Amino acid sequence: MLLDIANLSKRFSSGGRDVAALNDVSLTLPPGETLGLVGASGSGKSTLARILLRLTSADAGSIRFEGKDWLALSGAELRRRRAKMQMVFQDVLGAFNPRATVASVLGDPLRIHDIVPKVERPREIATLLERVGLPASYASRSIREVSGGQRQRIAIARAIATRPSLIVLDEAVSALDVSIRGKILELLVELQQERGIACLFVSHDLAVLRAVSHRIAVMEAGRLVEIASARQVIENPQSSAARALIAAVPRLVTGMPERPHHDV
Ligand SMILES: Nc1ncnc2c1ncn2[C@@H]1O[C@H](COP(=O)(O)OP(=O)(O)O)[C@@H](O)[C@H]1O
Ligand SMILES: [Mg+2]
Structure with a gap:
């Protein structure tokens, strides 16, 4: 198992308010699978993503990632292994210095994780840009000179730069126009198939998860209330939380293609 989350x-x-953001959540993710994580606002999705990325600490529970006790890692070993778990958040590059160049945004992880020798970095940056559908000439642009959709393409390029085995996406396409969103989802599915990267794809939007997920996990008030194949969750939901989310999306349950998934 690539990822094994137990009793988080x-x-x-x-x-003065005490909230159980996560309540005894367990799930596993095999290599190369996309698990969609859906739930109403405040159900604990981002908390799970942030704990996974070691941005927030857990109160209890354990995470094994690539066979290691992930929450126990620290220092140089954590820094080294972080290359294998990358993230794409809603406009994560919007938080960057707007004058930072695309080349530096992509060059940093290549340098920090020593992915390719320095002389090969410009070529690698060009290859990454082309892979996400942007011209190599974008390397010299600044972050403020690219559109929101292009920024998400660059964020994806940055995430794959370190050759991760898992990408955590939190509302990664939620801020994008529907037409651009579809293209970005297609790119993600392509990359994931081509490289065998597993994804934890967090979204409040089942229509988004329907397009990318092998399985879908449903959260409600900090608990994981359902986890099954994407098709099963959408066509035959077992939890009231899933039914409510489905009812909120018109025309969701029609001609659903199934992405082949592992039975776990
Ligand atoms: N840093 C924080 N401080 C206090 N409460 C928080 C914090 N982060 C999240 N919460 C609370 O935890 C719950 C789950 O939040 P979150 O994980 O962001 O949900 P989601 O991503 O599903 O919308 C919410 O009630 C939220 O208000
Ligand atoms: Mg969230």
Whole structure:
């Protein structure tokens, strides 16, 4: 198993309010699979993604990633292994210095994780840009000179630069226009098939997850209430949370193609 999350819990208290953001969540992800994680706003999806990426600590539970006790890693070994788990968040590059060049955004992970020798970096950056459907000449642009859709393509290029085995995407296409969104989802599926990368794809939108997921996990108030093949969850939902999410998307349950998935 590439990823094995067991009994993960996390509480937040703020303003006298105590929230169980995650309540005893367990799930596994085999190599190369896309698991969609869906749930209403506040159900704990981002908390799970952030704990996975070691941006937030867990109160209880364990995570094994590539056979290692992921939450116990620290220092140089954590930095080294982070190359294998990358992220694409909603406009993550929007948080970058707007004057940063695309070349530096893509060059940093290549340098930090020593992916290719320095002399080969410009070529590698050009290859990455072309792979995500952008001209190599974009390397010299600054982040503020590219559109939102192009920024997400660059974020994807950055995520695949370190040759990860898992990419965590949190609302990665939610801010994009529908037409651009479809193209980005196609690119993600292509890359994932071509490179065998597993994805944890977090979205509040089942129409998005329908296009990319092998399996879908449904969260409600910090708990994982359902996990099954994408088709099963959409065509034959077992939880009231899944039924409510389906009802919110018109024309979702028609001619659903199934992405072959492993039985786990
Ligand atoms: N840093 C934080 N401080 C306090 N409460 C938080 C924090 N992060 C998340 N929460 C709370 O935890 C719950 C789950 O949030 P989140 O994981 O962001 O949900 P989702 O991504 O599904 O919308 C929510 O009630 C949210 O308000
Ligand atoms: Mg969220």
